[in-house]
Amino acid sequence: MYDTIIRNIGQLILPATTEGPLKGNAMKQLEVKEEAALAIADGKIAWIGSNDEADQLEGKESIDAGGKLVSPGLVDPHTHLVFGGSREKEMALKQAGVPYLEILKQGGGILSTVQATREATEEELYEKARFHLERIASYGVTTMEAKSGYGLDRASELKQLRVAKKLNDAGKMDIVSTFLGPHAVPKDYDGDSEDFLDDMISMLDEIKQENLADYTDIFCETGVFTVEQSKRFMEASKEKGFGVKIHADEIDPLGGTELAAAIGAASADHLVAASDQAIKDLAESDTVAVLLPGTTFYLGKDAYARGREMIDSGVAVSLATDFNPGSCVTENLQLIMSIAALKLKMTPEEIWNAVTVNAAHAIGKGEQAGTIEVGKQADLVIWNAPNYHYIPYHYGVNHSQLVMKQGDKLWEREASHVF
Numbered sequence: 142m143y144d145t146i147i148r149n150i151g152q153l154i155l156p157a158t159t160e161g162p163l164k165g166n167a168m169k170q171l172e173v174k175e176e177a178a179l180a181i182a183d184g185k186i187a188w189i190g191s192n193d194e195a196d197q198l199e200g201k202e203s204i205d206a207g208g209k210l211v212s213p214g215l216v217d218p219h220t221h222l223v224f225g226g227s228r229e230k231e232m233a234l235k236q237a238g239v240p241y242l243e244i245l246k247q248g249g250g251i252l253s254t255v256q257a258t259r260e261a262t263e264e265e266l267y268e269k270a271r272f273h274l275e276r277i278a279s280y281g282v283t284t285m286e287a288k289s290g291y292g293l294d295r296a297s298e299l300k301q302l303r304v305a306k307k308l309n310d311a312g313k314m315d316i317v318s319t320f321l322g323p324h325a326v327p328k329d330y331d332g333d334s335e336d337f338l339d340d341m342i343s344m345l346d347e348i349k350q351e352n353l354a355d356y357t358d359i360f361c362e363t364g365v366f367t368v369e370q371s372k373r374f375m376e377a378s379k380e381k382g383f384g385v386k387i388h389a390d391e392i393d394p395l396g397g398t399e400l401a402a403a404i405g406a407a408s409a410d411h412l413v414a415a416s417d418q419a420i421k422d423l424a425e426s427d428t429v430a431v432l433l434p435g436t437t438f439y440l441g442k443d444a445y446a447r448g449r450e451m452i453d454s455g456v457a458v459s460l461a462t463d464f465n466p467g468s469c470v471t472e473n474l475q476l477i478m479s480i481a482a483l484k485l486k487m488t489p490e491e492i493w494n495a496v497t498v499n500a501a502h503a504i505g506k507g508e509q510a511g512t513i514e515v516g517k518q519a520d521l522v523i524w525n526a527p528n529y530h531y532i533p534y535h536y537g538v539n540h541s542q543l544v545m546k547q548g549d550k551l552w553e554r555e556a557s558h559v560f
């Protein structure tokens with residue numbers, strides 16, 4: 142007797158291969174099973190077969206998918222989930238042409254969120270992050286990453302990391318936590334980025350001991366941290382047993398992407414200005430390129446990361462929201478899928494692989510999330526859509542009908558709609 146049987150699935154997205162992350166041509170492959178069914182037991186996928194075969198199965202609960210699309214739960218591998226305040230007033234500045242890095246230089250941007258985050262209590266941050274997390278889940282996400290980086294001092298960084306851990310322990314979403322201490326140089330350091338970096342490095346032992354993060358991250362950018370500083374921080378993190386990530390080549394082509402590939406980073410993120418050499422290096426490495434086209438869109442830029450070229454060159458590409466209060470204020474990963482189709486020229490198959498299997502690998506969750514396979518967590522979405530092409534096609538709305546996390550209902554739409 143199974144716990145739940147999902148019957149009458151119009152299209153079931155299965156992996157074309159059990160390996161990952163998928164690179165280049167492998168990103169074009171999706172195994173789509175029509176007229177399918179699946180069974181769940183103990184929070185895991187226990188059986189996958191045809192709808193006819195499922196007639197012989199017994200389950201405590203039976204769900205009729207109504208001929209619709211069922212996919213793995215989406216994975217969002219780059220978010221800044223935990224923060225205080227909001228920055229709606231920056232929008233007018235951006236419209237007036239003030240560049241993102243100039244706002245930061247003047248003490249706004251990331252630094253204004255730092256102030257609000259420092260002022261908020263742990264409970265306030267928890268409630269706010271939980272609100273955003275529920276919205277993220279409603280869009281079909283069952284596993285995500287969350288970065289610190291708005292505390293920029295010991296106590297406030299630990300406060301952010303503890304909030305992410307508590308949210309993970311609450312069990313509704315798997316949250317991979319990343320320590321992004323070197324996100325900006327706070328005003329208290331008077332521009333002394335080396336001194337600040339030393340202080341962030343000195344936190345690594347404590348974070349490890351308290352098991353507050355799996356990865357570290359650094360913002361490698363003009364006026365923030367150099368490639369040399371990024372290398373120093375990443376090497377120190379690796380030595381302490383962390384996986385490493387980097388915000389690389391978002392605005393200026395400094396070479397953070399080449400560094401990520403050379404150092405064996407789990408992911409290099411943004412990559413809007415990544416060089417030809419960076420793309421070659423990534424293709425030859427195990428580093429996943431996490432592209433954030435929602436950020437390029439929200440910052441009003443014309444040039445997007447060269448996703449098409451990256452895939453054609455053999456890079457493992459993933460997509461994320463970059464949800465944060467400044468450069469990409471949306472919890473909607475489905476919207477990012479549409480922007481990836483329109484601006485990165487990615488195909489529907491590539492997009493699905495980018496927000497499932499490759500995203501899971503970018504945050505070290507490839508073994509348990511990102512694909513529907515017997516033995517893996519029963520994290521899945523029943524979509525109010527007839528096929529997998531439909532989600533990036535019909536943009537800006539929420540197509541989730543039922544989001545399941547380890548076999549439990551995480552979010553459900555009240556009524557099903559006609560396409």
Ligand SMILES: N=CN[C@@H](CCC(=O)O)C(=O)O
Pocket residue numbers: 221250251254360388391436463465466467468469
């Ligand atoms: N670019 C650096 N960090 C974030 C933005 C943070 C912010 O503006 O608050 C990003 O990934 O886009």
Ligand SMILES: [Zn+2]
Pocket residue numbers: 219220221388463
């Ligand atoms: Zn980011």
